[in-house]
Amino acid sequence: MGTANTYTEQELVQGLKARDQQIFGYLYDHYSPALYGVVLKVLNDENTASDVLQEVFLKIWRSIDKYDTEKGRLFTWMLNIARNTAIDSLRSKGHKLEQKIQELNNDVYLQTSQLTVQPAVDHLGLSKVLEKLNKEQRTIIDLAYYKGCTQEEIARVLDIPLGTVKTRMRNAIIQLRNILKQL
Secondary structure (H helix, E strand, C coil): CCCCCCCCHHHHHHHHHCCCHHHHHHHHHHHHHHHHHHHHHHHCCHHHHHHHHHHHHHHHHHHHHHCCHHHCCHHHHHHHHHHHHHHHHHHHCCCCHHHHHHHHHHHCCCCCCCCCCCHHHHCCCHHHHHHCCCHHHHHHHHHHHHCCCCHHHHHHHHCCCHHHHHHHHHHHHHHHHHHHHHC
16 A cells, blocks of 8 residues: 555545555545635634534545545545535534624625635645636635535525526536636
8 A cells, every 4th residue: 555654545545445544544634634624614613623523534434435436536525525514513503694694794795805715725726726716706605615505595695696696606616627627
């Protein structure tokens, strides 16, 4: 399996499936900062984010057999687990749309010049990619993927028609896909 310092994605997946604790430790050491950044972005609470991060790694450990290399990269799969677990945490605590709106007033509207991606995620170059979207698309991506809003909630928060939200979301995803293909 690779050297003591680095592993390929295939070696990581094989090691996790074999329940290799050294591989799991490597995965945690190298990927936890980025996953923590995503969780923190959704939750906006460091203590809860730390707890959720532990839950994320448990889910990765327990669910590695569900990972399909045909559907995407390991890191993307782990990011989705992190984001979804953080959103589940928000919803399980009974957070309401009103709290999301309050966050938005402090987060999106006051800092419209840039998307507020956490520095821990920024080393992935994600903020540079998102900057290539127009302001409306960045706002919708931020609300949907980092705040956990549904498309209906986004329409209410931004006071725009649901169809507009869906169109902007679709166009943003297509544009992101094209940008990422060029990297």
